[in-house]
Amino acid sequence: MTILATEIKAVITLFGATGDLAHRKLYPSLFNLFRKGFLADNFALLGTSRSEWSDADFQAKVRESISKVDEDQAGQYDAFVKHFFYQPHDVTNPEHYDKLNERIAELEDKFATEGNRLFYMSMAPRFFGTIAANIKSQGLLSDNGFNRLVIEKPFGRDFASAQELNKELTETFDENQIFRIDHYLGKEMVQNISALRFGNTAIEALWNNQYIDNIQVTLSEDMGVEERAGYYDQSGALRDMVQNHIMQVVAQLAMEQPLTFTDQDIRAEKAKALRSLRKYTPSEAAANFVRGQYAAGDNNNEYRKEDGVDPKSITETYVAAKLTFDSYRWAGVPFYVRTGKLLAGKFTRVDVVFKKPLIDIFATPANSNDQKLNNNVLTIYIDPTPGFSLTLNAKKVGQGYTTEPIDLAFSQSAEQKDLSPEPYERLFHDALEGNSTNFASWSEIADAWQFVDVIRQVWDHEEPNFPNYQPGSMGPKEADELLARDGRQWVY
Numbered sequence: 001m002t003i004l005a006t007e008i009k010a011v012i013t014l015f016g017a018t019g020d021l022a023h024r025k026l027y028p029s030l031f032n033l034f035r036k037g038f039l040a041d042n043f044a045l046l047g048t049s050r051s052e053w054s055d056a057d058f059q060a061k062v063r064e065s066i067s068k069v070d071e072d073q074a075g076q077y078d079a080f081v082k083h084f085f086y087q088p089h090d091v092t093n094p095e096h097y098d099k100l101n102e103r104i105a106e107l108e109d110k111f112a113t114e115g116n117r118l119f120y121m122s123m124a125p126r127f128f129g130t131i132a133a134n135i136k137s138q139g140l141l142s143d144n145g146f147n148r149l150v151i152e153k154p155f156g157r158d159f160a161s162a163q164e165l166n167k168e169l170t171e172t173f174d175e176n177q178i179f180r181i182d183h184y185l186g187k188e189m190v191q192n193i194s195a196l197r198f199g200n201t202a203i204e205a206l207w208n209n210q211y212i213d214n215i216q217v218t219l220s221e222d223m224g225v226e227e228r229a230g231y232y233d234q235s236g237a238l239r240d241m242v243q244n245h246i247m248q249v250v251a252q253l254a255m256e257q258p259l260t261f262t263d264q265d266i267r268a269e270k271a272k273a274l275r276s277l278r279k280y281t282p283s284e285a286a287a288n289f290v291r292g293q294y295a296a297g298d299n300n301n302e303y304r305k306e307d308g309v310d311p312k313s314i315t316e317t318y319v320a321a322k323l324t325f326d327s328y329r330w331a332g333v334p335f336y337v338r339t340g341k342l343l344a345g346k347f348t349r350v351d352v353v354f355k356k357p358l359i360d361i362f363a364t365p366a367n368s369n370d371q372k373l374n375n376n377v378l379t380i381y382i383d384p385t386p387g388f389s390l391t392l393n394a395k396k397v398g399q400g401y402t403t404e405p406i407d408l409a410f411s412q413s414a415e416q417k418d419l420s421p422e423p424y425e426r427l428f429h430d431a432l433e434g435n436s437t438n439f440a441s442w443s444e445i446a447d448a449w450q451f452v453d454v455i456r457q458v459w460d461h462e463e464p465n466f467p468n469y470q471p472g473s474m475g476p477k478e479a480d481e482l483l484a485r486d487g488r489q490w491v492y
């Protein structure tokens with residue numbers, strides 16, 4: 001089925017238009033929306049940052065950034081970049097906003113955007129509050145169309161700073177006007193978790209502690225910190241991946257069925273799920289969390305010797321944890337999660353491990369050495385190749401009667417993968433449409449920070465034994481022990 005594109009009308013004001021994210025992700029995503037017809041005549045983007053660029057300089061940069069998207073579409077480049085304009089601007093100078101306002105008004109007239117304004121903050125987070133305050137005080141909000149704010153991560157560095165930032169933003173924008181980006185929510189298979197659960201009786205009927213033994217979530221990366229060491233050393237895997245991406249995936253797995261498939265109901269259920277996540281005491285945190293830092297490998301320095309990293313850094317490049325939900329559905333079912341840099345591969349997956357049948361009726365005295373029932377495992381492959389698999393027990397071919405595990409597998413075809421929008425394309429589109437389903441609400445963020453803050457405080461007061469894992473492995477041995485002590489192991 002072809003989805004008919006509804007044309008979006010808006011002026012987008014982009015703070016951080018000369019930056020890396022804008023160049024690598026945002027312009028190509030907008031170009032995709034343009035060539036698919038979601039953006040057509042009635043949109044304009046006003047890029048801002050301090051660099052003294054002209055409109056023509058900016059259009060040339062945007063053109064360069066989209067030239068890799070699809071060479072067959074080269075004919076559309078010119079038409080697309082004609083919607084791009086640039087205003088040199090220092091976000092800390094309130095007077096500069098007057099000029100921005102003027103230019104936005106001109107673009108509204110020129111492109112007939114019906115007063116709709118979307119502000120996108122693609123800048124260092126320390127500027128977010130200042131920009132929001134100036135948008136309000138300098139009169140940049142529209143009074144005859146929508147006003148929306150898209151904001152990049154990270155949303156704070158702990159609960160207190162996130163709360164402060166939220167307070168600053170909500171002095172200008174209402175919660176329903178704020179779109180907090182978490183690019184994991186733009187991934188095809190993360191969005192597919194709801195379809196899998198709520199579209200299939202065969203799955204949802206078993207989605208509880210009566211049938212599920214444990215759930216495992218793995219976000220594995222095979223690269224080190226690369227050129228982002230300066231940021232990463234201040235952040236670490238707990239803030240960079242666990243507080244946001246892992247919490248968002250886990251919330252979708254743990255939530256109750258929303259009343260309707262609308263942003264309000266979905267976000268309410270996710271928020272409830274995160275509220276039921278047990279906030280650990282310091283001693284529980286120490287027992288249920290493992291941290292790691294990578295050692296030197298054949299092709300990499302040890303983390304502490306990377307450019308831009310403090311040589312005595314105790315920043316973790318790996319986290320594994322056992323999470324506990326205090327809810328009727330999940331009592332007794334651990335959620336094991338892990339993420340890290342320089343691991344054995346680049347992949348993201350969820351493994352749902354079902355309980356074994358209570359009795360193995362196939363084990364007879366004669367075949368008890370050969371017969372073993374395995375746990376059914378439903379795997380959701382998020383990256384790199386989206387798909388599902390379900391491991392079942394089936395009869396082994398031949399005489400006698402023993403069982404063996406077999407796989408029912410679905411994997412997206414190359415054609416489907418091509419059709420699947422990149423996360424930023426989806427999320428940009430949703431924000432322009434005003435659909436906040438795949439953006440994190442304040443309540444979710446607040447709970448996630450409160451959970452993570454305890455772990456951070458425990459870790460910041462103890463000297464870890466770093467480095468403690470080899471590049472190309474799946475992390476420190478303590479991550480295996482975390483499951484082994486419960487009589488379990490990582491599926492992969």
Ligand SMILES: NC(=O)C1=CN([C@@H]2O[C@H](COP(=O)(O)OP(=O)(O)OC[C@H]3O[C@@H](n4cnc5c(N)ncnc54)[C@H](OP(=O)(O)O)[C@@H]3O)[C@@H](O)[C@H]2O)C=CC1
Pocket residue numbers: 015016017018019020021022048049050051089090091092121122123124125152153154
């Ligand atoms: N890059 C990435 O892959 C990812 C980035 N993010 C997030 O996206 C945001 C942007 O990141 P990124 O693009 O990498 O950052 P960059 O450092 O590449 O870009 C920062 C931008 O801010 C502008 N800027 C800095 N100071 C001012 C100022 N006082 N007034 C106006 N403009 C200013 C810079 O332009 P100029 O110097 O010309 O003023 C530049 O356009 C951050 O929140 C980051 O955490 C999130 C996920 C991935």
Ligand SMILES: O=C1O[C@H](COP(=O)(O)O)[C@@H](O)[C@H](O)[C@H]1O
Pocket residue numbers: 221240241348383
């Ligand atoms: O947000 C981030 O995500 C990336 C991993 O994203 P993926 O889509 O490639 O899985 C991570 O490398 C980065 O450190 C983090 O800031």
